[in-house]
Amino acid sequence: VRQRTTLQLHFIRPPGIEISNDVPSxxxxxxxxxxxxxxxxGPTLVATIDLTNQKAGERVVRLHEKAQLTLPPDVNxxxxxxxxxxxxxxxxxxxxxxxxxxFDGKLPDGYEVxxxxxxxxxxxxxxxxxxxxxLQKVVTESVSLDDRKESFNVANVAVIVGDTKxxxxxxxxxxHVEIIKKTGTQNVHTPGNEAALIAGLIPDSxxxxxxTLR
Numbered sequence: 001v002r003q004r005t006t007l008q009l010h011f012i013r014p015p016g017i018e019i020s021n022d023v024p025s026x027x028x029x030x031x032x033x034x035x036x037x038x039x040x041x042g043p044t045l046v047a048t049i050d051l052t053n054q055k056a057g058e059r060v061v062r063l064h065e066k067a068q069l070t071l072p073p074d075v076n077x078x079x080x081x082x083x084x085x086x087x088x089x090x091x092x093x094x095x096x097x098x099x100x101x102x103f104d105g106k107l108p109d110g111y112e113v114x115x116x117x118x119x120x121x122x123x124x125x126x127x128x129x130x131x132x133x134x135l136q137k138v139v140t141e142s143v144s145l146d147d148r149k150e151s152f153n154v155a156n157v158a159v160i161v162g163d164t165k166x167x168x169x170x171x172x173x174x175x176h177v178e179i180i181k182k183t184g185t186q187n188v189h190t191p192g193n194e195a196a197l198i199a200g201l202i203p204d205s206x207x208x209x210x211x212t213l214r
Contacts, residue, residue: 002078003031003038007069008046013089014054020090020128020165027063027082033075040072051089059087090128098122098137099159099173105146107179113145115178120170123159127166135166140173151178 007029011019029045031038047067051059063080071077099118107113118140125132141158156172 001033001035001038003033003041005029005031005041006044007067007080008044009049009067009085010046011049012052014052016092017051017054017056017089018092018128018165019087020130021086021088023085023087024082027080027085029067029069029080030078031071031075032078033072037072037075041075045069045071051087054089056089056091059089061085061087088130090130092126093129093132094124094126094169095132095135096122096124097135100137100139101157101175101177102139102142103145104142105144107145107148110182111149111179112182113177114180116175118157118173118175120173123168123170123173125161125166126169127163131163131165135161135163138168140175143175143177145177148177148179149181151176153177 005028006026008026009024011023013019026044029047031041047063047069049061049063049066050068051061062084064077064083067080099121101116101118103113123138125135125138138159138161141160143154143157153174153176155174157175159168159171159173161168
């Protein structure tokens with residue numbers, strides 16, 4: 001009798017090494033044995049893949065060679081689907097990235113944000129070297145601007161990295177947002193600037209030609 005079962009994969013990595021690429025967390029395994037023996041096998045099995053003797057680089061793991069699992073007596077493995085898994089092993093390193101504040105909502109009319117500062121300005125990250133080299137900045141959770149008319153501070157704003165392989169060592173920042181009320185501008189008339197003055201008084205959607213004095 002044959003029985004197809006889900007096999008969860010548990011990877012044991014070398015110290016200081018991370019699996020950089022996305023790999024399946026489970027595969028299918030085809031078992032063969034008597035009906036009574038297969039009945040004792042649960043719906044999910046767990047296999048250990050020992051990578052501790054591997055160095056950084058691209059590797060192919062053949063499950064029939066590397067998968068270690070415990071089965072009832074007289075139950076055999078006929079095959080795996082997929083039969084092998086490609087891995088990219090990268091050294092774990094640390095790096096820093098700039099923090100970008102994410103806003104939602106909008107200020108009331110007549111107000112504007114003139115500066116945003118975070119403390120710290122950069123946060124420390126840890127992860128596979130190839131992932132960190134491609135990561136230039138991280139973003140915060142959303143900060144609302146609705147109904148804000150004055151400068152404000154927010155403490156312990158969470159930092160988000162959209163990569164499950166990367167750990168944020170400094171997960172929170174404090175931020176200060178500087179808000180001012182917009183001030184109106186006034187055109188200044190200087191001799192010889194009649195055309196520019198007239199253009200400044202007419203909406204941008206209207207085409208204005210310079211004056212020609214005769």
